[in-house]
Amino acid sequence: MLHIVLADDHQIVLDGLKTLLSQVEDFKVLDTFTNGADAIEYCKIYSVDIALLDISMPILDGILACKAITRQTKTKVVALTNHQELAFIYKMFNAGGKGYVLKTADKETLVKSIRSVASGENFFCNDVRHLLINMDSFHSSEVEEEIPSLSRREKEILKLIIKENTTKEIASQLFIGQSTVETHRKNLLKKLRVRNTAGLVRLAYETNLLA
16 A cells, blocks of 8 residues: 655645545555645654655745655655746756656556656656657756856866766876865765766756756
């Protein structure tokens, strides 16, 4: 049995989702919330497998709620939203989300997203997947604002990180100190809002940072 909580700022949406998901034999909707803060507190107290979170909510939005839930509990998060902008997709996944589904998706897609994320996989609905696949031809001022540009030196270091060079090797190739390399690495993590080298590599490819 998969235990699920729902958070959305529209009660009519919550009622519809609860009715829909309760029809699935191995799904149990434990509770519903109209803001992210209440969803966090519930997940901290009870054993919840999946939290379906809208992004736009009062008190605490879905992105901040996702970050708190994934860091403080074992609950996995699926975004269920109308937002199709890349900036929101990146924010949710950087916050620890594992699924991203638009509210226009059908029941089969929603059910599949919950099962996939519960089993440890990431899940994108078709519209979001196509958006990511075709992102080279997608330009958004909001995304450009969200993903900052890099300096020439930062790009040099990021390219070498992607090629799996060690700090010592990067320092040798660029004729700089190892401490300088580490400083640049830490600055890249902070600037791009990722937690580790894998995050740097993923974001570099996904956003064409080195172009």
